[in-house]
Amino acid sequence: MASSLCVGIAGAGLLGRLLAWRLARAGHAVQMFDAAAGPEPVFRSQAPDAGHVPTAAGFTAAGMLSPIAELDNAEPAVAALGWRSIALWRSIVAALPEPRPLFSVQGSLLLAHRADLGAAQRVLARMQAAVATPEWRAASPTEGVQPLDAATLRALEPSIQGPAHAWLLPGEGFIDTVATMAALYSGAVGADWHWGRRVLAVEAGEGGGTLRLADGRVLAFDAVIDVRGVGAQAALPVRGVRGEVITLDCPGHGLTRPVRLLHPRHRVYVVPRSARQLIVGASEIESEDRSPVSLRSAVELMAAAHSVLSALAEARIERLDVNLRPALPDNNPLVEHGARLLRINGLFRHGWLLAPALVEQALRSTGWAPAMNTEQELA
Known part of the structure; x- marks a missing residue:
């Protein structure tokens, strides 16, 4: 595994929170940036003018973990990743702070x-x-x-x-999405969260990468991750x-x-x-x-x-x-990484089904964190 890195993450949705949780546990210094006002969801029917308030898509999901059912919408190789995610969710939930999500x-x-x-x-x-x-x-x-x-x-x-x-x-x-988002946030001990900070661009640099914020600042890190979802439209055809x-x-x-x-x-x-x-x-x-x-x-x-x-x-x-x-145009997820830049996007309707497996694959490929042991492997 790589030595301790200062990692900048753009996007505090499901992928961002999973990455922050995993990287913080692996000993890295994590800095998270998101346009949302805070870690809690903003539900459209419960806040004035909520349609203009950014909130993660992961909150607006039922949390079905359905590899077989998703074969009606996803390619077999993509849906099959869901089996690994189910095993990972079991271990992740067991490691989260009390009260643990359903x-x-x-x-x-x-x-x-x-x-x-x-x-x-x-x-x-x-x-x-x-x-x-x-x-x-x-x-x-x-x-x-x-x-x-x-x-x-x-x-x-x-x-x-x-x-x-x-x-x-x-x-x-299935998994309780709202409770899990909250538990990943509170469980990422040591990560710093910067709310109300919109990231305009995530770019690779010499020996690391940068996040360019809407307020004009350009912040340098040892490694950068772009998991902004729809917010990454300037960089990807999402x-x-x-x-x-x-x-x-x-x-x-x-x-x-x-x-x-x-x-x-x-x-x-x-x-x-x-x-x-x-x-x-x-x-x-x-x-x-x-x-x-x-x-x-x-x-x-x-x-x-x-x-x-x-x-x-x-x-x-x-x-x-x-x-x-x-x-993305083909409705399949995208994982791209260079030496110090990682992008994950395009999870479409399969976010909760695919996120743990994709995060595991990406971190293993970059060398930033080892694969998690699942309950079956520990038994």
């Missing part, structure tokens, strides 16, 4: 109503074709999608009512893809696993965040509009979720949130 791996469910079986079968066919590829088989610890009969579904999730068809995706899970999520308060909802409803027009998911809180989402709009959630999106997402969980009829809407996921 992290659960009990599998996830795909559901379809009787009339939507044809559309569901087309999605399943794409998944099964990807599961058969060599790169997937080399990484996956499971056999893939498992059909469930009605009795088995009721035994797994008694609160689910309505869908006529169900499939289990073993090995998948675009923002609008995502919308709804947080519901529903005491006693009973759901223990993430579920996805295979619908002809939507891939609606419902994810338990606690015994009373649920996250509903899946809108994906090619737009960099940060305005509030539309009536159409809200109605369609909540109606689809209610068709799966009848208990949602009495749920209360806590918030409706919007953010932009960073995506």
Whole structure:
């Protein structure tokens, strides 16, 4: 591993916080810069003029860890990285300060109503074709999608009512995104965080690199990292893809696993965040509009979720949130590094699924930190 470095990081989203946490633990001096006013999220529906306030896209996510389900949207080699991330999340959460974020791996469910079986079968066919590829088989610890009969579904999730068809995706899970972002921040002991400091450019220099700030300062470091997401548009062909999520308060909802409803027009998911809180989402709009959630999106997402969980009829809407996921033209992640400059971007809709594995690969390639031991490797 490299000797202790002074590392400047641009972007305090999920990637930035993971990097700060890992590098600080490896003994490096970390300086973090972000345009946000502070480490906490700013939810669009809970703050005046919030659409103009920067906040990390990682806060606006349900935290599904679904390598198999993402085969409908990602290449097998990309989705297969999710298995490594799940193992890493287990070790990361165990090492974070108390109270630790919720992290659960009990599998996830795909559901379809009787009339939507044809559309569901087309999605399943794409998944099964990807599961058969060599790169997937080399990484996956499971056999893939498992059909469930009605009795088995009721035994797994008694609160689910309505869908006529169900499939289990073993090995998948979820993580509490907001709590994890907070824990990574507080757990990066020794890192210095500079809020309200927008970085305009991240550049390699002789023997190190520089961060050019919006206030005119140019700061030099032994190494620099650019994980600004959509904020890196001057350096990369990254675009923002609008995502919308709804947080519901529903005491006693009973759901223990993430579920996805295979619908002809939507891939609606419902994810338990606690015994009373649920996250509903899946809108994906090619737009960099940060305005509030539309009536159409809200109605369609909540109606689809209610068709799966009848208990949602009495749920209360806590918030409706919007953010932009960073995506590159091919929708695949990008990792670039030179001697002292590292860029990671384009995680698209797979941020929580891919971030730990990509950070591990990048730090191992640069030599700035060793690979983490996972629980399985320690056993």
